[in-house]
Amino acid sequence: MDTRIANGTSEMDELHRVGAGALLEDGFDSVEEIEGPDGMEVKVLDTFVGVYPGGALLKVFVDAPALEFAEEAVRELVEELLDRTELLADWTVERCQVELQPDLAKESLDAADGPDAPPDDVESRRARLMGLAGGAASAQETGTTIDSDAIRSKIRSMAPRLAAFGSGMFGGPGPGPEGPPESDDSGTTTEGDAELAAGALIWGMDVLLDELFQDAYALDRDGTNVAECDRPMWLLDELPPRYALQYDARFARRFLVTAIALTTRLTEGSFQQLSCVAEELTLRLLLREAAATLDTFGLLDEGVSSALGCFADLVYEDMDHEWLYDEAMDGMDESDTDTAIGITPMGPMGIATWFTPFDKDRYIHPYAADEPDGSEGSEGPEGEGTD
Structure with missing residues (x-):
């Protein structure tokens, strides 16, 4: 809510x-x-x-x-x-x-029987439980027809809420934002494509934050991390897998607050640049949610895909964070990872620096920010330290 x-x-x-x-x-x-x-x-x-x-x-x-x-x-x-x-x-x-609580949903799935039983895999459950389009499941699941024109209109109507950007950021006609530069390919996608892409990002924010809330709650309740959690994760298991043992409840809360801070800046119009690696990864997940939403309703055509791609190209200053998903990095320590990636002027990429601002002018929410002594997070209410 x-x-x-x-x-x-x-x-x-x-x-x-x-x-x-x-x-x-x-x-x-x-x-x-x-x-x-x-x-x-x-x-x-x-x-x-x-x-x-x-x-x-x-x-x-x-x-x-x-x-x-x-x-x-x-x-x-x-x-x-x-x-x-x-x-x-x-x-x-x-x-x-x-939303259904994941554990209770899983119990229902385990107990369900017959041809109408919900699907077993996490992705299909996610599509059903998140209630896309006001509770309508996908046509594949229900056998019904979704009114694509109505969904298209609804998603396009959300575009103005992405206040930080004009259609030029999506390759469409119109100016780019005051911060990141306008696309050199302005006008290569239609205004409709740009609005669909922008609206899908707004829609995706709801899904992104809801899923992060669920994951943070589950990890905190079980006192575990993503790698050792017996329950399916909604989103955190899509972060670079080599650090899964370090994705605990404290990390999940810091990542959630970072996502809230980023999406707030995107929608209130104050966004200038991505502030840290955690925000780069958050945007990666948000773009995935936007594309998944459009694909669910048959709206992810070439023009809209191009619009999302143009947006990503202009918002990201580099794509070094993609190296964190390289399986060749598994087994390396923090310094080895940073060396293998090839450190840019933005700084190192190991998980210890994910919430460290790229420079002094970048905004990091105080809850997620590193402590002044360089440690991660803050002490708990009783002074017991981080999780």
Whole structure:
């Protein structure tokens, strides 16, 4: 769920964000159950609050007999919480999306039988559970026909929300942004192609952040890492596999906050450059989500693919991060990896530096940033150190 501060209100500084987070967490802590439709009881299992300058992303884990009951109950809970908290009373709920919890979904899959049982592989489950197009599954899964024109129109309507870029960044007509340069091939794709590509990135942001929330929650609950986790990951297992043992709960939270910071800059119009390796990898995953969305609905034609490719070429300053996926790097230590990649002026690429800004002018969210002494992250609330 995405909640936003009132229109025309100045963005929150760090102190205000801490205060807003505390108010939201206190509100959730006071609730154990919600009364859903027709008196149905919906039990609150856990909550997660991620505050950013323009609002807060909320995850509310509930036990409900049906998805529609869960969505209605959680929306009413959050709206009531905001209304009764004087300092948050002018906030609004911009988006509320319900998902099945991966573990429960897996149990249902394991127990399911018959020709209508959900698919076993993670990718097919992801397409079904993420509720693309407002809950419509793919035509291959349901045997029904998706209205591609309606989906095309919906995705194109999202394009203006990518406020940091003009259509020139996608090879279409129009100017590029003030930051990265305009494409030399401006006009090689149509305005429609550019809008589809931009809108798909917005759509992909929802999926990206939801999946990262799920992975961070799963790793924190199980106290494990991606390599040793017995449960399927939604997204973190698509990062360079050689570091999978180091993708623990603390890393997942830092990566999630980095993704929130990046997508905020992309949508509020303040984006200038990618700030660190973690942001380069985040954009890689976001481009993948955008392409997957378009492909799901049969909209990933040559023009739109070209638009996404043009965008990637202009936003990335180099593609050195792709070396992190090279299987030849497996077994090397950090220094060997950096040497093999061929260090650029941007700096080393080992995981210890993924959240280190490329230079002093790049923005890294304080939660994800390295400590001044060079260590990763910050101490926990009891001073026990990093995970």
